[in-house]
Amino acid sequence: MAQIKNKPVITQVWRELFQVAAFSQRLSKNFPKKLSAEAYAGALQAARGIGRGGQALIAAIEPLAGAVQAPRDYTSEINALIDHIKKGADPAEGEVFYRKGGCTLCHAIGGAGGRLGPDLSSLGASAPLDYIIESVLNPAAKVKEGYHAFAFSMNDGTTMTGIPGRETATELFIRPGPGVELPLIKANISKRENIGSIMPAGLIDGLAGVPKRNLLAFLGEIGKPGPFDASKANVARLWKFYVSRDEALDPKPAYAKSELPVYTLVNGQLLKDFLPADRAYAVARFTLAEITTKPLIVSGVKSVWLDGMSVELKDGAYAHSIPPGNHFITIEIDAKNPAPFAKVQCDDAIFLGD
Numbered sequence: 001m002a003q004i005k006n007k008p009v010i011t012q013v014w015r016e017l018f019q020v021a022a023f024s025q026r027l028s029k030n031f032p033k034k035l036s037a038e039a040y041a042g043a044l045q046a047a048r049g050i051g052r053g054g055q056a057l058i059a060a061i062e063p064l065a066g067a068v069q070a071p072r073d074y075t076s077e078i079n080a081l082i083d084h085i086k087k088g089a090d091p092a093e094g095e096v097f098y099r100k101g102g103c104t105l106c107h108a109i110g111g112a113g114g115r116l117g118p119d120l121s122s123l124g125a126s127a128p129l130d131y132i133i134e135s136v137l138n139p140a141a142k143v144k145e146g147y148h149a150f151a152f153s154m155n156d157g158t159t160m161t162g163i164p165g166r167e168t169a170t171e172l173f174i175r176p177g178p179g180v181e182l183p184l185i186k187a188n189i190s191k192r193e194n195i196g197s198i199m200p201a202g203l204i205d206g207l208a209g210v211p212k213r214n215l216l217a218f219l220g221e222i223g224k225p226g227p228f229d230a231s232k233a234n235v236a237r238l239w240k241f242y243v244s245r246d247e248a249l250d251p252k253p254a255y256a257k258s259e260l261p262v263y264t265l266v267n268g269q270l271l272k273d274f275l276p277a278d279r280a281y282a283v284a285r286f287t288l289a290e291i292t293t294k295p296l297i298v299s300g301v302k303s304v305w306l307d308g309m310s311v312e313l314k315d316g317a318y319a320h321s322i323p324p325g326n327h328f329i330t331i332e333i334d335a336k337n338p339a340p341f342a343k344v345q346c347d348d349a350i351f352l353g354d
Contacts, residue, residue: 031060092230110353136219239284242260243279283331285352294323296327302331
């Protein structure tokens with residue numbers, strides 16, 4: 001543990017350790033006294049995610065982590081943040097942080113992103129800012145229906161945590177993390193406890209003031225008319241990067257394990273800062289209900305292929321008709337000198353997310 005410096009990784013290690021009930025009980029009675037501040041912070045975050053079953057661990061870890069045990073005054077904190085945001089915040093910078101911070105792993109915007117947490121496409125247009133801030137600072141306060149996490153105590157003494165999903169006569173499938181589905185044998189479940197939100201509290205507590213209010217300002221703008229309007233699917237918001245051009249020109253299911261998904265900004269701009277260092281070919285998929293009457297507009301790329309066939313652009317557009325059905329577009333990024341951003345748009349198309 002002492003060698004790990006990344007807090008999300010530390011937290012995940014503690015989560016896995018805490019799944020063993022007997023081990024957790026021993027730790028709650030005698031928690032190690034000489035760990036790093038990062039280790040204690042990760043342990044505390046993991047323990048808080050267990051629900052009521054983690055109270056003994058929390059009580060043991062808080063003094064070691066130097067945590068303030070007095071109740072947190074969320075109302076005053078939220079009001080202060082709103083005041084700072086009104087005085088000046090940059091939602092565009094907040095969106096960049098949202099992407100780089102990995103929020104897309106759990107949340108989708110405009111159809112692109114993870115499904116572990118609620119879709120945020122209309123968040124700013126449908127919820128007041130104080131509600132949004134509270135949901136980030138204290139996720140357990142208000143959990144959207146269908147996103148409650150449960151702690152499942154198993155007959156072998158382990159505890160599995162996740163959001164229940166589909167089930168069969170003998171198995172219950174849970175989502176313990178982004179992009180993961182885990183089967184539990186129903187007969188082996190001895191107890192289940194609703195622990196509220198799977199999103200841990202304190203995720204942005206370590207952020208400095210400016211990045212924090214920029215991020216919250218962005219969340220408050222999603223879905224409103226303007227640059228953060230995610231209501232239309234006419235831009236590619238998900239690109240899957242491949243190892244080679246051959247894979248990108250014929251993206252078979254067999255290549256799925258080598259895919260590297262990268263999400264754009266809400267407006268479809270794939271910033272050069274988001275590009276993987278070792279890949280230059282990417283694929284986006286779209287569907288057409290009817291033959292196109294609007295051009296396919298492409299910017300910031302070196303080469304373009306449609307359904308595996310090379311296409312020539314005129315003034316950054318492909319104006320030839322494209323038939324109804326499912327299609328994919330492949331782009332090559334200039335790896336040595338990438339443009340500030342790449343973007344693909346067609347107002348007749350519906351670009352697909354995950």
